[in-house]
Amino acid sequence: MPGGKGLNQAITAARQGAPVAMVGCVGDDPAGRLLTTVLSAEGVDTAGLHVVRGVPSGTALITVARDGANGRLRPGDVEAASSLTPTVAAVLAQLEIPLNAVRAALTLAHASGAIAVLNPAPATGSLPDQLLALADVVVPNESEARALSGRPTSAGAATWLLKHGCRSVIVTLGEQGALLARQHEPIVEVAAFKVEAVDTTAAGDAFCGTLVASLSAGEDLLAAAQRASAAGALATTVMGALPSLPTTAEVDRLLATYALKRSRTTLPRRSWRSRGKP
Numbered sequence: 545m546p547g548g549k550g551l552n553q554a555i556t557a558a559r560q561g562a563p564v565a566m567v568g569c570v571g572d573d574p575a576g577r578l579l580t581t582v583l584s585a586e587g588v589d590t591a592g593l594h595v596v597r598g599v600p601s602g603t604a605l606i607t608v609a610r611d612g613a614n615g616r617l618r619p620g621d622v623e624a625a626s627s628l629t630p631t632v633a634a635v636l637a638q639l640e641i642p643l644n645a646v647r648a649a650l651t652l653a654h655a656s657g658a659i660a661v662l663n664p665a666p667a668t669g670s671l672p673d674q675l676l677a678l679a680d681v682v683v684p685n686e687s688e689a690r691a692l693s694g695r696p697t698s699a700g701a702a703t704w705l706l707k708h709g710c711r712s713v714i715v716t717l718g719e720q721g722a723l724l725a726r727q728h729e730p731i732v733e734v735a736a737f738k739v740e741a742v743d744t745t746a747a748g749d750a751f752c753g754t755l756v757a758s759l760s761a762g763e764d765l766l767a768a769a770q771r772a773s774a775a776g777a778l779a780t781t782v783m784g785a786l787p788s789l790p791t792t793a794e795v796d797r798l799l800a801t802y803a804l805k806r807s808r809t810t811l812p813r814r815s816w817r818s819r820g821k822p
Contacts, residue, residue, distance in 0.1 A: 546582045547785040548602060548614070549638040549665060552746045555586045556753025556775065556789045557636070562760050565632075567592035567625040567649070568641065571601035571613040582786065592625030602640065617641045619648035626652050633760035634659040636752060639666060643675070650678035659759050663752045667691045677709035681765065683752055685716045698723055699731055714769055716751055716776065718744070724769050734769045737798060741780035743788065750779035750789050757792075774798045 550568055558564045566588050570576030572595050579601060583590050594617070602612025622645050626632075635653035637646045637660075646662070653660035662679035664671060667688035676682060682705060684692060689701035693708075702713045702725035713725045714734070721736035754775035758768035774795050782788035 545784055545786060546579055547604065547746070548579070549640050549663065549749055549752075550614075551579060551583060552749030552785055552789060553636055553638070553663065553753040553756070554583065554588050555786065556750045557757040557760075558587050558753075559789055559791045560754050560757035560775070560795065561792045562633075562757035563589070564757075565589035565592055565625070565629045567617070567622055569594045569596050569613040569615075569617045569621070571595070571599045572597050573600050575601040575603065576613065589629065591628045592621070594621055614641050617645045619644050621645070622648040622652065626656075632656060632658045634661060634756045636661045636663065636756045638663045643671075647675055647678065650675070654678050659756070661752070661756050661759070663748070664688055664692060665748065670694070673709040675709075676705065677711075679710065681712045681714060681755070681759075682710045683714045683716065683748075683755065685748055686718070689713075689715045699725075702731060712765060714755070714772075716748055718747070721773055722751075722769060724766060726765070732766060734766070734773050737774050737777035737802065739777045739781050741777075743783045744780050745783075746785035746788055747776045747779040749785070751776035753789070754795065771795060771799065774802075 554564050554566045566583055570579050580590055580593055596613040596616050599613045602614040635649055635658050637649045650660045660679045661681045663683045665688055668691055670692055686698050689698055693701040693704035695701040695704050698715045702715050702723055705713045706725055706727055715723045719736055722734035724732045724734055751772040755768050755772035758771045775790050778790040778794055778798060779788040
């Protein structure tokens with residue numbers, strides 16, 4: 545089935561109403577053609593998607609092959625794609641591409657005033673402080689946060705990441721919601737949503753894609769994280785990756801349901817400022 549962190553997150557953002565462009569590489573094989581077709585069908589701009597001849601598309605099996613086409617993305621490809629989409633509200637990058645391509649994407653976002661979001665997945669160890677400092681928001685899950693920081697708790701990991709260059713950190717906690725940490729502010733809990741979970745595949749991708757779409761629409765960081773938490777919960781209610789990614793209407797319905805249940809409780813909304821951004 546189609547998948548991959550970048551594809552899942554891009555389609556989630558598109559389903560949340562954001563105009564989305566995907567930058568990456570696929571192979572000249574049936575899988576690459578399928579991935580491109582699926583992105584286009586979801587309304588994602590694929591002008592920045594390169595086809596690598598003679599190389600298979602990245603494929604996740606019981607173990608993950610390290611020689612997929614996504615490993616061929618270069619900084620020059622990212623820089624070239626920036627001219628295809630001159631007006632960008634936010635950039636979302638993951639670690640399934642080479643680190644120098646990630647750095648190029650975040651650097652371009654930083655230079656253009658776009659919101660830069662890094663989902664450090666998969667993460668097996670620390671990242672350079674200079675790379676972390678290029679992101680406005682870093683979004684690891686619990687195990688990734690521990691791998692990045694060496695700290696045993698999510699709160700401790702978030703605090704460590706803030707001290708090492710991150711402006712804001714959201715640690716996703718599965719059914720426990722998430723933690724939002726910002727420079728010089730207390731850590732805030734992002735509420736979880738109780739659902740009948742059947743498969744957690746792509747829940748983190750649904751969270752990231754929705755977070756970026758919400759920030760692009762002008763939501764403050766806490767409100768965007770709350771909406772992302774709802775999207776992540778919904779993704780666990782459907783088997784598979786792509787089929788589970790929720791639409792904006794589905795997220796709206798879940799939020800409305802919880803608003804009715806908690807009509808006397810208002811979710812806290814706090815402004816987020818990073819280089820003058822909302």
